[in-house]
Amino acid sequence: MNLELLWVLGLLAIVVALFIINRPRMDVVALLVILALPLSGVLTLEQALAGFSDPNVVLIAALFVIGEGLVRTGIAYRIGEWLSETAGNSEVRLLVLLMVAVALLGSVMSSTGVVAIFIPIVLSIAARLRVAPGRLMMPLSFAGLISGMLSLVATPPNVVVHSELVRHLGSGFSFFSFTPFGLVVLLLGVGYMLLTRTWLKGEAGDQGREQSRRTLHDLVLDYRLSGRERRLRIRPHSPLIGHSLGELKLRTRHGANVIGIERQHHLTTRVLNPDSATVLHQGDVLLLDLFAEGDNLRSLCQSMLLEPLRFKAAYFIDQSQELGMAEVSLPPGSALIGQTVLATALRSRYGLNVVGLRREQSAIDEQLLETPLRMGDTLLMVGPWKAIRQLQTLPHDFLVLSLPAEIDQVAPARRRAPQALLSLAVMVVLMVSGLVPNVVAALVGCLLMGAGRCIDMNSAYRAIHWPSLVLIVGMLPFALALQKTGGIDLVVSTLVQLIGGAGPQVMLACLFALTAVIGLFISNTATAVLMAPVAISTASQLGLSPYPFAMTVALAASAAFMTPVSSPVNTLVLGPGQYRFGDFVKVGVPFTLLVMLVTVVMVPWLFPLS
Structure with a gap:
């Protein structure tokens, strides 16, 4: 074992350890690898x-854009609506249709994105059926993986392995x-979840709300x-x-969170979405979420020479044409974890205000803005509803759990659904036929999405999960370094x-087990x-075929x-x-x-060994 190989293996151990503790982020670790390998002389x-x-990096980026086009045209949500209508009141029918729909949709777009879309749909269906969400959420994630x-x-x-071949x-x-x-595993997965869903405990969603x-x-x-508006x-x-508003600092000085501003514009009244640069005018009506009480108010x-006005409905519900609400959860890796609401500057970044926080099923009222x-x-x-919808394009930081019934169901490009389906069909046909390379087929699909106004350039760039691409870019030279220094030959x-x-069958089983175990600690x-x-x-x-x-x-x-x-x-x-770590291990x-x-x-x- 030469010194170069020892250095590369040591670097690999460090990288895996950093992946496990997730500090720094995986894409940052990948960039450090890109620096370390040429500086040490292992690679040019x-x-x-x-x-x-x-x-293949371009191909993966293009597929993110294709998936976003399916979301913006409402195709993914229509499938969810169809699922709810077709399942009726049968939990078994719901589970089967859910896993099949998620797996098929995930075969042409990001499985993470598909699961994020279906979580609020499944939560609402579980509430209607009075079924514990835990009986449906794990089948949802398994279907996303099977996709x-x-x-x-x-x-x-799949693309990485194909590229190596x-x-x-x-x-x-x-x-x-x-x-x-995939079809065999999906069939087994549906049957397996029907048998094991009784292992998954939990209370009926939303107390059986109809x-x-x-x-x-x-x-x-x-x-x-109620009472804070x-x-x-x-x-x-x-x-x-x-x-x-940035100069006045109403939140920090008076506990007053400006949700919106009613302002006269010619003969109509508009509700403005304020940010720190919004300047207040005489006659503006401030819509406040106020923690101040009694004498303080x-x-x-x-x-401040402010005149209180009456409400037509509680907490700005009468403004539901312009203002909406959404419940979001913070997934692992969210940039908001550890920060206070004030420090996150969500209003400046996303045009949204945090007015409620629930932790372990309990609402936190006091010190909401200062709670880490x-x-x-x-x-x-x-x-604004537009800003709330955009949260669904940020799954790394936010997981949208539920949207209220008042939200306008029209997707930003709902009328462009036929064009999106045509773009997807053209991409798949080009890939299946082999007339052009896969990356060219995906780029053609993206251009057709744009030409059909299913997606704009800003949405396309936001749809690409750049950390995933940087991770691939950083790990590819690592594989080359292992080959060059003899690490692959050693393994x-x-x-x-x-x-x-x-x-050979035993070797295939060992390769499968080794890959699955490594995947427990670093990304797939x-x-x-x-x-x-x-x-x-x-x-x-x-001396066997490499394809199997x-x-x-x-x-x-x-x-x-x-x-x-x-x-x-x-x-x-x-x-x-509402799972525990052991639930995933058990199932x-x-x-x-x-x-x-099965593998x-x-x-x-299907792929002969010789």
């Missing part, structure tokens, strides 16, 4: 930066190479907002006139010496980058069922499903073993 600068020009086994472009690990052999998998495995979705009034009651008109000569009105946020906290946000020779004589994409060369080299050492070995690694990378941190989709359902480990058995049996049958 061109080799370390080669990932930025990899066609990665249904097509070549369903998940980044192309690099070594000149050809990889076809678009539907994964589909037979509504399919909560209303603004329900949210006002749940977060104890104020409408105050700015009188002539008020010291507020001519000053911006009277003192504020007297000193924790993972799993549920925030109630108030602001392969060890595997062959230990179990090479036991037969990074796992695929590291394990794909190992699989191909192992096949070469044994590569397929095994790809399937194992998607089999992240065993813990709530194995995959983002598991983490997303952890809070809404996920047996199913992972079942998937491994070992089916892969040599």
Whole structure:
């Protein structure tokens, strides 16, 4: 073992440790790898930066855009509405339709995005059926993971393994190479969840509330907002006139959170969405979420020359055409964790105000703005409906749990749904036919989405999950460094010496197990980058076809069922499903073993070993 290999293995150990503790972020760790490898002389600068020009990185970015087009045109939500109507009052029918719909939709767009879309839908259906959300949330996450086994472009690990095959052999998998495995696993998954859902405990969603979705009034009651709302008109000569909200600091000085501003515009009254730069005018009516009580309120009105006005409905519900609410949870990795509401500057960044906080099912009233946020906290946000909808495009920081019934169901580009479906169909046909490379087919789909006005450029750039791309770019040279220094050969020779004589099926099982175990600690994409060369080299050492070995690694990378941190989709359902760590172990480990058995049996049958 040479010094270069020792350095690369040591660096790999450090990277895995940083991935496990998630400090710094995984994309930052990937950038550090890009710096460390050329500085140590293991790779040239061109080799370390080669990932930025990899066609598969562009392909994955394009697929994020395609998925966003399906969301903006309302296709994903229409599937959810159809699911609710078709399931009726049958939990069994709901579970089957849910898993099939999520798996099929996830085969052409991000599984994380699909699961995030379906969580509020499933919560509302569970409330209507008086079913514990925990009986449905784990099937939802499992279906999201199984979707990665249904097509070549369903998940980044598939693309990574395909790329490694192309690099070594000149050809990889076809678009539907994964589909037979995915369909069998999906069928088994549905049956498995029907049998094991009784293991998942929990109380009936929303206390059996009959509504399919909560209303603004329900949210006002749940977060104890009633009585905090104020409408105050700015009188002539008020010291507020001519000053911006940032200068006045009403939240910190008076506990007054400005939700909106009613301002006369010609003959109509508009509700403005204020930010720190908004300047107040005489006659403006401030819509306030006010923590001040009694004498403090009277003192504020007297000193600032403000006139209290009456309400037509509680907590600005009469303003529901302009102002809405949303419950959001903080997923792992959210940039808001550890910060106070004031420090997050959500109004400046997203145009939304936090007016409620629930922790462990209890609403926090006192010191709301100064309370440090924790993972799993549920925030109630108030602001324009447009800003609330945009939260659904930020799944890394926010998980939208529920939207009230008053929200306008029209997606930003709802009328463009036919164009979105046509764009998706063209992309799939081009990929299946092989007329053009996959990346070209995906770019054609993106351009058609844009030409059909299904998505604009700003939405397209926001849709791309840049940390995932940087992670791939940083890990690709790591795999090259392991190959160059002999690390891959060392792993392969060890595997062959230990179990090479036991037969190829045993080797496939060991590759699957090794990939799945590594995937417990680092992302499935990074796992695929590291394990794909190992699989191909192992096949070469044994004198067998590399395709079954590569397929095994790809399937194992998607089999992240065993813990709530194995995959983002598991983490997303952890809070809404009220799960514990052991719930995933209890349900996920047996199913992972079942998937491994399917893989070992089916892969040599569809991809001959010799």
